[in-house]
């Protein structure tokens with residue numbers, strides 16, 4: 317996994333609540349292997365019209381937002397299906413941070429395992445970020461994982477919490493399986509006790 | 514969070530029993546009793562291979578093909594898209610090389626993973642169950658903690674047989690009273706989601722309780738737990754009782770003899786203690802419930818069938834108004850129109866929410882002696898091959914085909930459309946599945962979620978219909 321420390325990047329504001337993972341990555345691409353470039357499929361049915369041309373109304377197609385690497389969305393972002401492909405699509409496009417008042421739990425866990433930092437901020441802070449990204453397309457935020465802070469375009473600093481293990485893994489680019497394997501004696505002990513119950 | 518206090522919820526009991534170790538950040542490594550796999554698992558096995566890891570406890574895993582299988586035949590070669598065919602084939606290969614139990618298309622035990630687990634007795638009270646699929650909470654209906662996970666976590670569980678999780682908060686939803694006629698488990702869960710919202714149980718595990726839940730069959734309980742994720746819950750569960758134990762007894766993987774007695778004694782300890790405290794409580798009077806349908810693109814857009822399409826002008830915020838306008842445009846609806854005026858093109862009875870024998874019986878009860886309305890394509894897709902065989906033994910297939918329904922083989926089918934079964938663009942479908950998202954049943958599809966009886970009623974009338982009117986005429 318690629319390490320994440322800081323990022324200074326353009327926001328993509330998605331004002332809706334309950335943006336589901338079917339929207340982020342439609343099911344008809346689920347059979348693609350991880351080696352595929354999923355950026356093409358990101359928000360596929362919102363980004364493209366039926367005839368395959370770009371839908372100019374979708375913000376990601378507007379020049380100021382094309383370079384976005386931070387998605388800012390309403391409540392319950394990426395709810396629904398457990399497809400990790402939704403994370404892969406955001407990641408392959410270049411997104412490294414997602415900010416919302418709440419996330420689908422499965423997406424949240426998936427994101428952390430792929431180097432995409434999910435940040436929970438209060439609804440008012442998220443609304444302010446969306447407001448400034450809409451008022452000034454191309455507006456940037458600075459995300460600092462070590463300091464656990466998001467600095468808005470107007471200079472406002474929003475602190476966020478993240479569990480210390482995930483923070484460490486992201487900062488160092490480590491992944492959880494290695495850590496768990498290093499604890500396998502505990503798992504064996506549990507299994508032995510299980511056999512005796 | 515208080516732990517080791519005398520009174521515990523069912524979640525806390527299962528949690529502490531499965532905790533291997535705890536991390537400094539409070540997350541627990543929980544030991545997985547049962548790992549269910551389906552034909553979307555190829556990326557997880559690829560991750561394992563890439564890292565040179567092996568499957569730690571293959572005997573604790575079970576695999577079945579459901580998402581990519583054809584439902585008009587049992588011939589995988591009929592799947593035209595080679596990548597999709599490969600997903601189904603990969604599961605067979607990966608299971609074989611890891612020594613994982615596998616139910617192939619010619620095995621009677623094949624079906625949708627969330628129908629198969631309970632049906633085989635693989636899902637039992639008190640277990641910690643995971644599956645790389647968001648509707649895993651279904652298995653919580655037996656009194657288990659069952660969690661849906663992504664591909665990286667599937668790989669983690671394959672390699673370690675354990676999963677790191679933060680302990681969810683607890684939400685108890687208590688429903689008391691007798692269900693009015695025509696109201697089923699599906700209506701209960703749609704009403705709950707309509708009430709608490711699609712984000713309503715975020716970060717929480719729901720325990721469904723009360724006399725209405727206790728009076729539900731085990732199948733009905735699975736329907737309720739299945740859609741917990743549509744309220745953003747981490748899990749959904751129901752205390753096991755004599756009905757659960759009776760339902761489980763004799764199933765292929767259920768314990769037998771002295772093992773059964775020991776298990777039973779343990780299972781009886783599982784229900785939340787009387788004094789246990791939940792982080793949040795919601796109470797619902799069953800007498801207020803009615804047959805439900807969804808009108809929009811989120812399961813929270815659920816209304817009684819007697820209602821009208823809501824008006825964005827009445828939305829509480831500009832953002833919500835904009836969202837509703839988009840939804841109405843996508844769904845082809847006008848504000849204020851009666852839901853019962855909506856003509857439908859397709860009907861899908863099936864899925865892990867409503868593809869069990871009882872669901873098919875309920876739908877057949879409405880279809881019997883009636884005809885599918887002209888121009889409507891109506892399908893019944895059993896949740897498992899065993900469900901299909903049982904229905905055929907009861908003559909339900911003949912009731913459906915005589916009425917003009919198509920009787921299909923078991924699989925996920927039109928719920929997600931990954932196998933090619935789909936709702937055509939702009940077409941309106943009465944569906945017993947669990948998601949009405951934009952494009953869920955195929956690009957441009959318009960989905961209305963409802964119970965099996967309501968879907969059958971829509972099939973025979975050609976529009977959304979209050980099933981109670983047909984029941985009255987039966």
Ligand code: SF4
Nearest residue numbers: 648864865925928929
């Ligand atoms: S029936 Fe639908 S929701 Fe259930 S597992 Fe299959 S695709 Fe997922």
